[in-house]
Amino acid sequence: MTTKLEPKKAVIILSGGLDSTTCMGIAQEEGYELYPITFDYGQRHKIELDNARLVAEHYKVKNRHKVITLGFLKEFGGSALTDESIDVPDMTNVDEVEKAREDSEVPVTYVPGRNLLFLSIATSYAEVIGAEAIYIGVNALDYSGYPDCRPEFIHKVEEVMALATRVGVEGGPIRIKTPLSTWSKADIIRQGTLLNVPYQITTSCYNGQSEACGVCDSCRLRLKGFAEAGVRDPIAYRELPSS
Template identity: 70%
Template sequence: MGRIGVAKAVVILSGGLDSTTCMGIAQHAGYELFPITFDYGQRHRIELECAKKVAAHYGVRDHRIVSLDFLRQIGGSALTDDAIDVPTSGVSRDIPVTYVPGRNLLFLSIAASYAEVIEATAIYIGVNALDYSGYPDCRPEFIEGVQHVLRIGTKAGVEGRSMQIETPLLHWSKAEIIRNGLALNVPYELTTSCYQGGEEACGECDSCRLRLKGFAEAGARDPIPYRVSVG
């Protein structure tokens, strides 16, 4: 049950900077927030605890954590296979080894199932086509394709009830994401972006580098601790 007369939004919440910014944006838009977090055996498991803290910060009544251990079973990514090292040499424009096969497709499918049951009208996901253009499941054409499937493949869709995938960060730089988040008092101190999953962010993986660069370009200080700060 939600608040009477208030539209609901399912927010795919990883505990990272981008998804937490989506929480702030969805709240600012007036939605009642229903975050969903996926435990898919990722090596950066500290983000699960971050997601819990972010959900508590926003005072949500229902934070779902869904197990998708199959993604670790099949591996194929530096985030789910310990035999594949997380790269620390710099950001690549190619599809990186941190790409998790089918991850966002699964996330959106399950989020859509949840949204249909609770009659949410929006699904927020923090995909970004600028900083992560190497990921095929962070591109506009991917989101458009999934949106089409939801229109023709769900009861809500065929009955004409809106279930819109919201991607407010899609075309923003990391600095723009951070500036907008800071304006909404997004609690970045509760988040992590590191692929390594240590108590302190490594400062060397692609995700740390992009985050540090974004804060620098936004003229702000990143509030989380780093083991190494490479800029």
């Protein structure tokens, strides 16, 4: 009698953006059963929650998609993404983008403790459902200076997870997978295109309108990545920055 093997499972931290949606495609390609988790933390770009739902539906895992509310992050503020009194920087040309990155290691769009919280909650979800991996779309090359996107951070969190979970102390720790960590944005888009990742239902804009602004740092990185990959960006932009 043949024993049916249980499918391997992975939790994907899904924002509805380009990187996390690419992680969905990669996790599927690697044979994982997908369990996306999305966080509503009072972000300015709340439209991404709708995109995350569309992505979960696209991958036919709508019934497994968890949306977790973390409203206290908006109450804390301290970021242009959660505090309406702090403007999202308008990066209208390449020189301004580069100067902003040189002047400030950590930009105003950094949300204090966000990825630490996300990974902690995703770990809880993963342990309950028996997932062996958590995918997160952090990037160490095209990132915007966020301390919680660095490989050192991910490594330390994984160490803590092994100590703080039952599966960890029993010898089967949950792994954090960061497949995009060393890729450029163009590399990410090329790979995602090969995997038929639905970029047309993703958003990257920090301003959160129905059309992407085209001039915030996140839009700039996305547009630059598509241009370098030689692929047309399928979403609409309100404005295209000067090159």
